[in-house]
Amino acid sequence: MNFDLVTVAWIILAAITSAIPVAGVKQFLIKKEAIWIFISIISFCLVIYSYAKIFTNNKHQISSMIVSFGLVVFNEDFSYKKCVGLALGVGSIYLLSH
Numbered sequence: 145m146n147f148d149l150v151t152v153a154w155i156i157l158a159a160i161t162s163a164i165p166v167a168g169v170k171q172f173l174i175k176k177e178a179i180w181i182f183i184s185i186i187s188f189c190l191v192i193y194s195y196a197k198i199f200t201n202n203k204h205q206i207s208s209m210i211v212s213f214g215l216v217v218f219n220e221d222f223s224y225k226k227c228v229g230l231a232l233g234v235g236s237i238y239l240l241s242h
Contacts (some may be wrong), residue, residue: 151198158194161187 168184171177 154194154197158191158198161190161194165191 164187165184168180168187172180172184
């Protein structure tokens with residue numbers, strides 16, 4: 145996978161900001177402060193925007209990176225259902241890009 149520095153920065157931003165909304169909602173439920181919901185919404189917006197920037201140029205490479213990241217970092221198993229889902233996802237990305 146050949147990524148430029150800007151794409152790597154978007155990937156890192158997406159990884160960081162995707163974890164913030166969960167923590168923000170948990171803090172809102174504990175402390176009942178509305179600022180946590182605001183932080184979660186802003187973080188979700190950043191995640192969506194960074195995914196849009198990433199998928200603009202690297203549609204085929206990103207799907208393999210996401211699977212590799214999930215297998216290595218989160219110790220996910222690779223079951224038959226996930227294999228079928230991955231094949232359907234790659235097929236849909238291919239159809240959308242052509």
